[in-house]
Amino acid sequence: MDTDQIIPAEYLTTGDAKELATHAFAKSRPEFARKVKEGDVVVAGENFGCGSSREHAPRALLGAGVSCVVAKSFARIFFRNAINIGLPLVEADLCESVDEGDEVEMNFEAGVVRNLTKGEECKFKPLPEFMQRLLEWGGLVPYIKSGGGEKDKERK
């Protein structure tokens, strides 16, 4: 799933996350924008987000209400962009074990994904602490504005 799929280039004339969300996967899964709900988790395979550096890609997913992307592996620019704007990422291979519509529960600190529908569990390697902090703050900008996480953290 490359960035041209996540958000086709012709829509790169806005930075508004909600607007971008309406065009997410427009060419490959056009029904996504309509069906996605707040809190949904996107499950993907290898090299998710490969291609362009456009931050519009994770932004579109955030705007769509996606709470987390779980992929077998991530392209590096997409990975950084997602963390920087506060979109949690998990590196785990759920493609075979999860079906669309399954309910999952993510525990980022423990590194466990629980499939509530199927009653299964999958472990994953938690992100480096630095990145977890960025995500807790909601991204790089809130993190920097807070003084680099020096102040007391407020749980989201």
Added chain:
Amino acid sequence: MATIAEKILGKEVGEIVECEVDYVMVNDITGVPAFEVLEELAEGREAGGREAGGGETGGGETGVGIKREKVVVVQDHYVPSKDVASAEQAKALRDYARKYEIANYYEVGKEGSGICHQVMIEEGFAAPGRLIIGADSHTCSYGALGAFSTGVGSTEAAAAMATGRLWFKVPATQKFVVDGELARFVGGKDIILHILGEIGVSGSLYKSQEFYGTTIKNLCLSDRITISNMAVEAGAKAGIVPPDEKVFEFLQGRVRGDYKPVYADAVGDESDYEAVFEYDAAEIVPTVAKPFSPANTVPASELDVPVDQAYLGSCTNGRIEDFRVAAAILRGRKVSQEVRMIVVPASKRVFEQALDEGLIKIFLAAGAFVCGPTCGACLGGYLGVLASGEKCVSTTNRNFVGRMGHKDSEVYLANPAVVAASAVRGRITDPAEIAKMTKTKV
């Protein structure tokens, strides 16, 4: 013992390091979000005792901290503006550049203008040993000049614009060695497509690539840029060619500031490298990446695909050397009736030089459409977008679904000789075939 990436970043593989960057580049689709974040960051600092009317580093009247001497802003993707939304975006970028007094600002039609990566190279920002980031994935292109250069998103670009620094995780390095003599019509594009075909689109995920061998040494700088440009298609963080006289000569009288070339320690010892890939140049042929991946490669000679459009341009292959190769094939020939050929120089300088050398006349006489520098159709922007079912053979760098237009269109990636030969024949063609077509000596 360290590799080029490890030396430029200054730490060992896997370590996280914060470094001063030499330059941060943004363009018209990534620049506006970056400046918006920059201003958002500044809001958070107002409590820090900054006085209205100036005070912070480089802020001037605006009061927003910005290391303006490190910032390069290039209008290139959707300019001259393709529609109202793009025009508003370009205007917003223009306004930011003016507000923050960005000296390194490149506008449509003006001296030095063009596609951002070509500008960074031509205008002397890229140099050996430098650490450069850009809000565009093909920022890795300057690896051909021995820099560690990599693509980032707008938020990080903003952070670097404000602080002059960014954090990096030091990547492991892979070594690519290409030895031997290239056959006719085979160049840098074929080398990188050949490599991609072997290692795949995540074959260099999170790695730095270094390129060695007699073939690489004998390549002109332009072809090395093509190779570094597509490092990102393998998932690489950087694609570096150790700089030599070709780079130093190019930078003479052009480079801004001083530079110090950085070389890997290992000579003959490959233990610093995570992997070593070796290729015999004689085995590399004119190569085409079929839809829908830059790694889906076959020899051009094995394809028999009719095309609707032939595209010569982009940061990958839009330089004078590429134009010369294409013009040599198009001279005295016509683009097929069924094909639209589009020629887009990577910069104003390339355009001027192509004019001086009579290449534009050749393209026009052959029946091609020529325009000024822009990213244009490469990413499905404009100036050559494809309709449903259409196929384009192109010197660009990506061919994912819908890359150049309709989701049911197709892009075949190739070198300039293949694109020119295909334009004439109306089907994807190995350039060697072209000599058989007419009596004109190529």
